Amino acid sequence: GNSVTQMEGPVTLSEEAFLTINCTYTATGYPSLFWYVQYPGEGLQLLLKATKADDKGSNKGFEATYRKETTSFHLEKGSVQVSDSAVYFCALPTYSGGGADGLTFGKGTHLIIQP
Amino acid sequence: DADVTQTPRNRITKTGKRIMLECSQTKGHDRMYWYRQDPGLGLRLIYYSFDVKDINKGEISDGYSVSRQAQAKFSLSLESAIPNQTALYFCATSEPGKNIQYFGAGTRLSVL
Numbered sequence: 001g002n003s004v005t006q007m008e009g010p011v012t013l014s015e016e017a018f019l020t021i022n023c024t025y026t027a028t029g030y031p032s033l034f035w036y037v038q039y040p041g042e043g044l045q046l047l048l049k050a051t052k053a054d055d056k057g058s059n060k061g062f063e064a065t066y067r068k069e070t071t072s073f074h075l076e077k078g079s080v081q082v083s084d085s086a087v088y089f090c091a092l093p094t095y096s097g098g099g100a101d102g103l104t105f106g107k108g109t110h111l112i113i114q115p
Numbered sequence: 116d117a118d119v120t121q122t123p124r125n126r127i128t129k130t131g132k133r134i135m136l137e138c139s140q141t142k143g144h145d146r147m148y149w150y151r152q153d154p155g156l157g158l159r160l161i162y163y164s165f166d167v168k169d170i171n172k173g174e175i176s177d178g179y180s181v182s183r184q185a186q187a188k189f190s191l192s193l194e195s196a197i198p199n200q201t202a203l204y205f206c207a208t209s210e211p212g213k214n215i216q217y218f219g220a221g222t223r224l225s226v227l
Binding site for chain 1: 119148155156158160163207214217218219220221
């Protein structure tokens, strides 16, 4: 099956700093790629997605570009806020056939934003 | 109201006890999933179901069983709980052909 590796945390930044969370993947073909976010005490929710190479997903000021040359899907935000403190997961389908058999998640990156 | 509801939210049990975690959804999705989350390990798939009669093992199904009582309900059972099953458990749903998953708020289980 497909796999994903993301940088481990915790990552601690000051408010208004620039954020990058690295994610690289190994996959058959070009499956959709996702970033999920988990706020304290809550389940995961979809933050953004990209469905094909060179697509850019964006939401809430976060962006990630599907780069097949480097097999990467790094998450970026230009100016983080305290409310962005959460755990971020990079994910892709476990199998690329589109059968929705489940997602494979990275280990998660805990982001802490200090005022 | 939440689209994916898990009960209970927290549970403490003892080694050897049988326990059931429940999940219900109002999204009308056919596909449902159970994951466990452990610190430093991310989420791992336990079981998934494409419809009431189609249930499949995931990456870490040993020690767990599931029941799909209806399209909207998918339960996870630990027949004889052990301490290394202490974790945060998530239920999720998705639509056929789409990989976007919708998660419940989770059940925190402690096995003493």
